[in-house]
Protein backbone atom coordinates (compact mmCIF):
# COMPACT_ATOMS: atom_id res chain seq x y z
CA UNK A 1 0.00 0.00 0.00
CA UNK A 2 1.29 3.44 -0.91
CA UNK A 3 1.50 5.71 2.10
CA UNK A 4 3.28 8.65 0.48
CA UNK A 5 3.38 9.58 -3.18
CA UNK A 6 5.04 12.70 -4.51
CA UNK A 7 4.95 13.73 -8.15
CA UNK A 8 7.14 16.50 -9.45
CA UNK A 9 7.52 18.17 -6.07
CA UNK A 10 9.37 21.44 -6.53
CA UNK A 11 10.17 24.13 -4.01
CA UNK A 12 11.63 27.40 -5.19
CA UNK A 13 12.87 30.15 -2.90
CA UNK A 14 13.10 33.54 -4.50
CA UNK A 15 16.37 35.14 -3.72
CA UNK A 16 15.95 38.88 -3.32
CA UNK A 17 19.02 39.49 -5.46
CA UNK A 18 19.38 37.36 -8.51
CA UNK A 19 18.70 33.67 -9.11
CA UNK A 20 15.92 31.60 -7.54
CA UNK A 21 16.98 28.66 -5.33
CA UNK A 22 15.49 25.28 -6.25
CA UNK A 23 15.47 23.58 -2.83
CA UNK A 24 13.59 20.69 -4.52
CA UNK A 25 13.47 20.17 -8.23
CA UNK A 26 10.94 17.57 -9.42
CA UNK A 27 10.95 14.89 -6.72
CA UNK A 28 8.96 11.73 -7.53
CA UNK A 29 8.87 9.32 -4.63
CA UNK A 30 6.60 6.49 -3.52
CA UNK A 31 6.88 5.21 0.05
CA UNK A 32 5.00 2.04 0.90
CA UNK A 33 3.54 0.92 4.21
CA UNK A 34 6.17 -0.65 6.47
CA UNK A 35 9.21 0.89 4.77
CA UNK A 36 12.13 2.16 6.85
CA UNK A 37 13.63 4.86 4.67
CA UNK A 38 16.57 7.21 5.15
CA UNK A 39 16.76 10.40 3.11
CA UNK A 40 20.42 11.38 2.77
CA UNK A 41 22.49 13.90 0.86
CA UNK A 42 24.92 16.76 1.35
CA UNK A 43 24.06 19.84 3.38
CA UNK A 44 21.62 21.99 1.43
CA UNK A 45 20.49 19.12 -0.85
CA UNK A 46 16.86 19.53 0.23
CA UNK A 47 16.34 16.88 2.93
CA UNK A 48 14.58 19.10 5.47
CA UNK A 49 12.55 20.79 2.77
CA UNK A 50 11.35 17.40 1.50
CA UNK A 51 10.43 16.17 4.98
CA UNK A 52 8.62 19.41 5.79
CA UNK A 53 6.60 19.14 2.59
CA UNK A 54 5.79 15.43 3.06
CA UNK A 55 4.68 16.29 6.59
CA UNK A 56 2.39 19.07 5.39
CA UNK A 57 4.40 21.67 7.34
CA UNK A 58 5.43 23.51 4.20
CA UNK A 59 3.77 23.67 0.79
CA UNK A 60 5.45 22.91 -2.53
CA UNK A 61 5.74 25.53 -5.29
CA UNK A 62 4.62 22.84 -7.73
CA UNK A 63 3.78 19.14 -7.72
CA UNK A 64 1.37 16.76 -6.06
CA UNK A 65 1.61 15.11 -2.67
CA UNK A 66 -0.65 12.25 -1.67
CA UNK A 67 -0.75 10.76 1.80
CA UNK A 68 -2.77 7.56 2.06
CA UNK A 69 -4.45 8.45 -1.22
CA UNK A 70 -5.47 12.00 -0.13
CA UNK A 71 -4.02 14.87 -2.14
CA UNK A 72 -2.86 17.06 0.72
CA UNK A 73 -1.30 19.71 -1.50
CA UNK A 74 -4.84 21.01 -2.05
CA UNK A 75 -6.06 21.05 1.57
CA UNK A 76 -6.85 24.35 3.26
CA UNK A 77 -4.78 25.17 6.35
CA UNK A 78 -7.50 24.22 8.88
CA UNK A 79 -8.12 20.85 7.21
CA UNK A 80 -4.37 20.31 6.94
CA UNK A 81 -3.90 20.79 10.69
CA UNK A 82 -6.47 18.06 11.36
CA UNK A 83 -4.95 15.83 8.71
CA UNK A 84 -1.48 16.17 10.22
CA UNK A 85 -2.75 15.46 13.70
CA UNK A 86 -4.45 12.23 12.66
CA UNK A 87 -2.08 10.92 10.03
CA UNK A 88 1.51 11.99 10.59
CA UNK A 89 3.86 11.56 13.54
CA UNK A 90 6.83 13.91 13.92
CA UNK A 91 10.20 13.52 15.62
CA UNK A 92 12.52 16.53 15.33
CA UNK A 93 16.20 16.79 16.18
CA UNK A 94 15.60 19.23 19.03
CA UNK A 95 13.08 16.95 20.79
CA UNK A 96 10.32 19.62 20.83
CA UNK A 97 8.69 18.33 23.98
CA UNK A 98 6.56 20.69 26.04
CA UNK A 99 8.80 21.58 29.02
CA UNK A 100 6.09 22.00 31.66
CA UNK A 101 4.46 18.64 30.92
CA UNK A 102 5.66 15.26 32.16
CA UNK A 103 6.71 12.53 29.72
CA UNK A 104 3.29 10.94 30.04
CA UNK A 105 1.46 14.26 29.59
CA UNK A 106 3.53 15.02 26.49
CA UNK A 107 2.45 11.73 24.92
CA UNK A 108 -1.16 12.10 26.12
CA UNK A 109 -1.46 15.65 24.78
CA UNK A 110 -1.67 14.55 21.12
CA UNK A 111 -4.45 12.09 21.92
CA UNK A 112 -6.32 14.73 23.93
CA UNK A 113 -6.25 16.93 20.83
CA UNK A 114 -7.79 14.00 18.98
CA UNK A 115 -10.52 13.98 21.65
CA UNK A 116 -10.00 10.34 22.55
CA UNK A 117 -11.56 8.98 25.76
CA UNK A 118 -9.53 9.78 28.88
CA UNK A 119 -9.12 6.16 29.90
CA UNK A 120 -7.73 5.15 26.51
CA UNK A 121 -5.39 8.18 26.47
CA UNK A 122 -4.05 7.33 29.89
CA UNK A 123 -3.49 3.68 29.10
CA UNK A 124 -1.94 4.21 25.67
CA UNK A 125 0.44 6.94 26.93
CA UNK A 126 1.77 4.57 29.61
CA UNK A 127 2.01 1.65 27.19
CA UNK A 128 3.89 3.65 24.56
CA UNK A 129 6.39 4.97 27.08
CA UNK A 130 6.95 1.44 28.40
CA UNK A 131 7.52 0.33 24.82
CA UNK A 132 10.35 2.86 24.37
CA UNK A 133 11.88 1.79 27.69
CA UNK A 134 10.61 4.66 29.81
CA UNK A 135 7.99 2.90 31.92
CA UNK A 136 9.75 4.20 35.02
CA UNK A 137 9.96 7.83 33.82
CA UNK A 138 6.29 8.60 33.21
CA UNK A 139 6.15 11.50 35.63
CA UNK A 140 9.46 13.18 34.82
CA UNK A 141 9.60 16.46 32.92
CA UNK A 142 11.88 16.78 29.85
CA UNK A 143 14.53 18.69 31.85
CA UNK A 144 14.82 15.67 34.15
CA UNK A 145 15.51 13.30 31.24
CA UNK A 146 18.66 12.71 29.16
CA UNK A 147 18.71 13.72 25.48
CA UNK A 148 18.25 10.10 24.43
CA UNK A 149 15.34 9.65 26.82
CA UNK A 150 13.70 12.85 25.56
CA UNK A 151 14.03 11.61 22.00
CA UNK A 152 12.40 8.32 23.01
CA UNK A 153 9.50 10.30 24.51
CA UNK A 154 9.29 12.11 21.14
CA UNK A 155 9.03 8.72 19.36
CA UNK A 156 6.29 7.58 21.78
CA UNK A 157 4.47 10.87 21.19
CA UNK A 158 4.82 10.53 17.41
CA UNK A 159 3.13 7.11 17.59
CA UNK A 160 0.36 8.21 19.96
CA UNK A 161 -2.01 9.39 17.25
CA UNK A 162 -1.70 6.07 15.35
CA UNK A 163 -0.29 7.92 12.32
CA UNK A 164 0.11 6.48 8.82
CA UNK A 165 3.83 7.19 9.08
CA UNK A 166 6.45 8.83 11.27
CA UNK A 167 8.78 11.54 9.95
CA UNK A 168 12.03 12.10 11.76
CA UNK A 169 14.34 14.97 10.78
CA UNK A 170 17.87 14.06 11.91
CA UNK A 171 16.58 12.19 14.99
CA UNK A 172 20.04 11.25 16.28
CA UNK A 173 21.75 14.59 15.56
CA UNK A 174 22.08 15.59 19.21
CA UNK A 175 22.68 12.14 20.68
CA UNK A 176 25.83 10.33 21.81
CA UNK A 177 26.44 7.03 20.02
CA UNK A 178 24.98 4.81 22.73
CA UNK A 179 21.73 6.81 22.86
CA UNK A 180 21.61 6.96 19.06
CA UNK A 181 21.94 3.15 18.83
CA UNK A 182 19.30 2.73 21.46
CA UNK A 183 16.87 5.03 19.63
CA UNK A 184 17.54 3.17 16.39
CA UNK A 185 16.93 -0.19 18.08
CA UNK A 186 13.53 1.07 19.20
CA UNK A 187 12.61 2.44 15.78
CA UNK A 188 13.70 -0.80 14.09
CA UNK A 189 11.68 -2.85 16.59
CA UNK A 190 8.55 -0.73 16.04
CA UNK A 191 9.03 -1.06 12.31
CA UNK A 192 9.55 -4.81 12.41
CA UNK A 193 6.93 -5.75 14.98
CA UNK A 194 4.20 -3.20 14.28
CA UNK A 195 4.94 -2.39 10.65
CA UNK A 196 5.31 1.32 11.48
CA UNK A 197 6.50 3.30 8.45
CA UNK A 198 9.46 5.58 9.17
CA UNK A 199 10.99 8.24 6.92
CA UNK A 200 14.00 9.99 8.36
CA UNK A 201 16.66 12.38 7.16
CA UNK A 202 20.16 11.85 8.43
CA UNK A 203 23.88 12.45 8.03
CA UNK A 204 24.63 9.71 10.52
CA UNK A 205 26.27 6.59 8.97
CA UNK A 206 24.94 4.43 11.83
CA UNK A 207 21.40 5.44 10.93
CA UNK A 208 21.98 5.00 7.21
CA UNK A 209 23.27 1.46 7.85
CA UNK A 210 20.06 0.48 9.58
CA UNK A 211 17.73 1.72 6.84
CA UNK A 212 16.07 -0.67 4.38
CA UNK A 213 15.92 1.97 1.74
CA UNK A 214 18.23 4.93 1.16
CA UNK A 215 17.07 7.84 -0.99
CA UNK A 216 19.90 10.23 -1.92
CA UNK A 217 19.19 13.85 -2.76
CA UNK A 218 21.54 16.20 -4.55
CA UNK A 219 20.62 19.74 -5.54
CA UNK A 220 16.96 19.04 -4.84
CA UNK A 221 16.79 15.91 -7.00
CA UNK A 222 16.70 12.19 -6.20
CA UNK A 223 19.99 10.88 -7.61
CA UNK A 224 19.94 7.40 -6.03
CA UNK A 225 17.24 5.16 -4.53
CA UNK A 226 18.62 1.95 -3.05
CA UNK A 227 16.53 -0.88 -1.60
CA UNK A 228 18.47 -3.25 0.59
CA UNK A 229 17.62 -6.94 0.66
CA UNK A 230 18.60 -7.50 4.23
CA UNK A 231 18.79 -4.99 6.98
CA UNK A 232 22.20 -4.63 8.65
CA UNK A 233 21.69 -5.23 12.37
Ligand SMILES: Nc1ncnc2c1ncn2[C@@H]1O[C@H](COP(=O)(O)OP(=O)(O)OP(=O)(O)O)[C@@H](O)[C@H]1O
Pocket residue numbers: 013014021022023041042043044045046047048049050
Ligand atom coordinates in the same frame (compact mmCIF):
# COMPACT_ATOMS: atom_id res chain seq x y z
N1 LIG B 1 13.46 29.75 3.87
C1 LIG B 1 14.39 29.64 2.92
N2 LIG B 1 14.69 30.67 2.12
C2 LIG B 1 15.63 30.57 1.13
N3 LIG B 1 16.31 29.43 0.87
C3 LIG B 1 16.06 28.36 1.65
C4 LIG B 1 15.10 28.41 2.71
N4 LIG B 1 15.07 27.17 3.31
C5 LIG B 1 15.97 26.42 2.65
N5 LIG B 1 16.56 27.12 1.66
C6 LIG B 1 17.57 26.61 0.72
O1 LIG B 1 17.09 25.42 0.13
C7 LIG B 1 18.12 24.45 -0.01
C8 LIG B 1 17.75 23.15 0.68
O2 LIG B 1 17.71 23.34 2.11
P1 LIG B 1 17.41 22.17 3.15
O3 LIG B 1 17.38 22.78 4.51
O4 LIG B 1 16.21 21.42 2.71
O5 LIG B 1 18.70 21.23 2.99
P2 LIG B 1 19.18 20.00 3.88
O6 LIG B 1 19.57 18.93 2.92
O7 LIG B 1 18.16 19.66 4.90
O8 LIG B 1 20.47 20.60 4.57
P3 LIG B 1 21.17 20.22 5.97
O9 LIG B 1 21.70 18.83 5.81
O10 LIG B 1 22.28 21.24 6.07
O11 LIG B 1 20.14 20.36 7.05
C9 LIG B 1 19.38 25.12 0.53
O12 LIG B 1 20.09 25.67 -0.57
C10 LIG B 1 18.85 26.21 1.42
O13 LIG B 1 19.77 27.28 1.50
